[in-house]
Amino acid sequence: MSVAGADAGARSVLPEPAPTVRPVRSAGGPPEGLYVHVPFCVSICPYCDFVVMAGAVARGPRNRIAEFLGAAVRELDLRIDRLELQLGGTPPPLASVYLGGGTPSLLSPPQVGQLLGRVSERLGLAADAEVTLEANPSPDELGDLAGFRAAGVNRLSIGAQSLDDAELRRLGRRHRAADVSAAVRAARAAGLRSLSLDLLTDVPGQTPDSWRGTLSRALDLGPEHLSVYTLTLDDPDAEGLSGPGGDHLPVSRGASAWRDRARGEQSEERAAEMELLTDELTEAAGLHRYEIANLSRPGFESRHNLLYWRRRPYLAIGPGAHAFDGARRRTWNGARLDGYLAALADGRLPPGGGDEVDDDTAIAESAILGLRLVEGIDSELSRHPLVAPGLAWARQHGLAEDIAMRTRLTQSGRLLANEVFARLLPPAGRGQAGVPDAGPAASA
Numbered sequence: 001m002s003v004a005g006a007d008a009g010a011r012s013v014l015p016e017p018a019p020t021v022r023p024v025r026s027a028g029g030p031p032e033g034l035y036v037h038v039p040f041c042v043s044i045c046p047y048c049d050f051v052v053m054a055g056a057v058a059r060g061p062r063n064r065i066a067e068f069l070g071a072a073v074r075e076l077d078l079r080i081d082r083l084e085l086q087l088g089g090t091p092p093p094l095a096s097v098y099l100g101g102g103t104p105s106l107l108s109p110p111q112v113g114q115l116l117g118r119v120s121e122r123l124g125l126a127a128d129a130e131v132t133l134e135a136n137p138s139p140d141e142l143g144d145l146a147g148f149r150a151a152g153v154n155r156l157s158i159g160a161q162s163l164d165d166a167e168l169r170r171l172g173r174r175h176r177a178a179d180v181s182a183a184v185r186a187a188r189a190a191g192l193r194s195l196s197l198d199l200l201t202d203v204p205g206q207t208p209d210s211w212r213g214t215l216s217r218a219l220d221l222g223p224e225h226l227s228v229y230t231l232t233l234d235d236p237d238a239e240g241l242s243g244p245g246g247d248h249l250p251v252s253r254g255a256s257a258w259r260d261r262a263r264g265e266q267s268e269e270r271a272a273e274m275e276l277l278t279d280e281l282t283e284a285a286g287l288h289r290y291e292i293a294n295l296s297r298p299g300f301e302s303r304h305n306l307l308y309w310r311r312r313p314y315l316a317i318g319p320g321a322h323a324f325d326g327a328r329r330r331t332w333n334g335a336r337l338d339g340y341l342a343a344l345a346d347g348r349l350p351p352g353g354g355d356e357v358d359d360d361t362a363i364a365e366s367a368i369l370g371l372r373l374v375e376g377i378d379s380e381l382s383r384h385p386l387v388a389p390g391l392a393w394a395r396q397h398g399l400a401e402d403i404a405m406r407t408r409l410t411q412s413g414r415l416l417a418n419e420v421f422a423r424l425l426p427p428a429g430r431g432q433a434g435v436p437d438a439g440p441a442a443s444a
Helices: 066-086 111-120 147-152 165-170 177-189 206-221 255-264 267-285 304-308 337-347 359-372 388-396 410-417 417-422
Strands: 033-038 094-101 125-135 155-161 195-201 227-229 288-291 292-295 316-317 323-324 329-333 352-356 402-403 406-409
Touching: 033 125, 033 155, 066 111, 066 337, 094 111, 094 304, 094 352, 111 125, 111 147, 125 304, 147 177, 155 177, 177 195, 177 206, 195 206, 206 337, 227 267, 267 410, 304 316, 304 359, 316 329, 323 417, 329 388, 329 402, 352 417, 359 406, 359 417, 388 417
Parallel strands: 033 094, 033 316, 094 125, 125 155, 155 195, 195 227
Antiparallel strands: 227 292, 288 292, 316 323, 323 329, 329 352, 402 406
16 A cells, blocks of 8 residues: 555544653663563464474473473573572562464463463562463364463453455365364353454455454454464565574475465455455444454453553563563564573573664664554654654654654554654664564464
8 A cells, every 4th residue: 555545534443541652761770571482383374484393392292392391491490590689589479471383372371370380489570460372273282271360360362364264274274164263162151251363464465345244253253352364474484583592483485485485466455455354343332452463352452562562671481482571672582492401401591682772773763663652652753863753754655643742543553654764764774674673473
């Protein structure tokens, strides 16, 4: 979709209250959330870029889930030991824990309970902490939801992706639409009252009519939260992310060929039409859009993912997991399971890397991540010399607006967000893949 085709009069709703997004913090703080990456799936979908391993490593008598869990607990202890030295004491209790993957529902309830118990023992959990577990809806992957609830999980994120069986087959998914409905019923029976569904748009073969059908069926299931992502087909090998110390795994030849074919079937104009349909149907169903790709009923916004978009500090463990100190330091673990397990068996932190964020990049990150949210950014940040020219261009084209001392994207700006964000990057980052990642659990 071009800027000339944008609707300058688009309407969006600003949720209240609207917290201030601070531009830069000079020093990091204690983590407010924890992300745990569980890198196992029964099978690997051809579009998936997450750190995932399938086959015997994930299920059956030779699976390595228990070995991984022991290593994850050791990593947690090592990172907390280091954190306590830095802080000079014990950090405050966590506001959120997110078990992502992969397919964390392949773990047993006792394994989930063991992990959450160690988190509670070492870091503590706030009384109202949000504890999310991702699950696939296939009957043999959904897991024991009542057991997970008893272990401390209070929010479930189901990887539905579509409720059209033909689209699910094209995506390489193992489940069918009926499994999603059954999974929602099982979640409610287990006492889970905070439920999110992940859905994809711009899927090969998808049409606005089929998307309307998927979204209508999803809304009929009554979820408190929806994550609706446009299918993005990246090439981590070409981007240099899948080398020996990288945070991605190499893409198989079959998956690479699938992505090449799928890109030819995608359409920006069609994807934009689906986004407008999303706004129409979800608003009528009582869900509000609070972030570019996320919608919820009031009070059910993903508290964990808000940490990413508000640039708050979070800890992360597991292969390929990313962490942030809330100020200048981003770190990640390498993606290779063998290296991860070997290091922790030897009492060492796993291999990985890190970046120090400079002043200009920190400003750009604050603006870009803040503008992903409907609440937008405060006037102090929007007037910053590095940000103001790009926002002036966005306002001129009807892509941004000022309301109540804040700047936010319009509906058209959301559809063309990458064009806005590219103009907010510091000069050294323009023309590159410099838009900050929204966090390990914020994409599909």
